[in-house]
Amino acid sequence: GLGPLHTTFDNRGNAYTSLFIDSQIVKWNIDKAIKGDPSYIVDRVDVHYNVGHTKAAGADTSYPSGDWLISLNKLSKGMYLPVGPAMPESQELVDISGDKMKVVAAFPSLPEPHDAVFISRQVLAEKVAQTYEIEPTATKLGQEKIVRDGKKVDVYMTCIRSKFVPEQVEVHEGDEVNIHLTNVETVRDMTHGFALADHGINIAVDPGQTQVVPFIAGKPGTYWYYCTWFCHALHLEM
Numbered sequence: 150g151l152g153p154l155h156t157t158f159d160n161r162g163n164a165y166t167s168l169f170i171d172s173q174i175v176k177w178n179i180d181k182a183i184k185g186d187p188s189y190i191v192d193r194v195d196v197h198y199n200v201g202h203t204k205a206a207g208a209d210t211s212y213p214s215g216d217w218l219i220s221l222n223k224l225s226k227g228m229y230l231p232v233g234p235a236m237p238e239s240q241e242l243v244d245i246s247g248d249k250m251k252v253v254a255a256f257p258s259l260p261e262p263h264d265a266v267f268i269s270r271q272v273l274a275e276k277v278a279q280t281y282e283i284e285p286t287a288t289k290l291g292q293e294k295i296v297r298d299g300k301k302v303d304v305y306m307t308c309i310r311s312k313f314v315p316e317q318v319e320v321h322e323g324d325e326v327n328i329h330l331t332n333v334e335t336v337r338d339m340t341h342g343f344a345l346a347d348h349g350i351n352i353a354v355d356p357g358q359t360q361v362v363p364f365i366a367g368k369p370g371t372y373w374y375y376c377t378w379f380c381h382a383l384h385l386e387m
C-alpha cells in the first residue's frame with residue numbers, strides 16, 4: 150500500500166502496518182512475507198484518516214495479546230464538530246482478535262498522537278491506589294486542634310462528608326495561618342475542595358491526602374470556608 154509508516158504485532162505471527170496515504174491498516178503474515186509468498190496480505194481495514202502511528206496491545210513486549218490495536222490518525226476531516234482552525238485528530242480502536250479486523254470505536258484526540266500503550270486492567274488493579282497513604286503527620290479524626298504561637302496559627306483540620314472540623318477558626322488581622330487539612334475519607338474518589346473567601350484559596354484534597362494552605366488573615370470580618378468539590382448529596386452544606 151501507499152505511505153507505510155509504522156508496524157506493530159500480534160501473538161499469531163502477524164504484523165500490522167499503517168498506510169498514511171491509503172488511510173488503512175494492513176495486516177500481513179510475517180513468515181509468508183519472508184518466504185515471498187504472494188498471499189502474505191491477510192486483511193485491510195479503512196481508518197479515518199491518514200493514520201500515522203499505530204500500536205497493538207502488548208506489541209512492545211514479548212507477549213503481545215493480539216486482541217486490540219489503536220490507529221492514531223492525523224486527520225479527522227469532518228468526523229467531529231469544527232471547533233476552530235485546528236480540527237481534532239482521531240483515534241480508532243480496532244478489534245484484531247479475529248481473521249478480519251474490525252473498527253469498533255472512534256474518538257477525537259489531541260494533536261498529535263504519537264504513541265500509545267495498552268495496559269491490561271489486571272496489571273493496573275494492584276498498582277492503582279484507592280486512597281492516599283495517610284501521612285504520619287496527618288490530622289486524625291477527633292484530634293483536630295488549633296495551635297497558636299504569637300502571630301503564627303496552625304490549624305490541624307479534617308474534612309469528611311459533610312463537614313470541616315473545626316467549623317470555625319478565629320484569628321487576628323495579619324496572623325500567619327497554616328491550615329493543615331487532611332481529607333479523612335477512606336473511600337476512593339471522595340475528593341473535597343477547600344476555598345476561603347477573599348483570600349484567593351481554592352484547593353482540592355483527595356481521600357487520605359493532607360495539604361497545607363498558608364494565608365495571612367485579612368481585614369477583620371467573617372470569611373466563609375467551604376467545599377468546592379461536588380462531593381455528595383450534602384455537598385452544599387459543606
Ligand SMILES: [Cu+2]
Pocket residue numbers: 340341342376377378379380381384387
Ligand atoms: Cu466536600
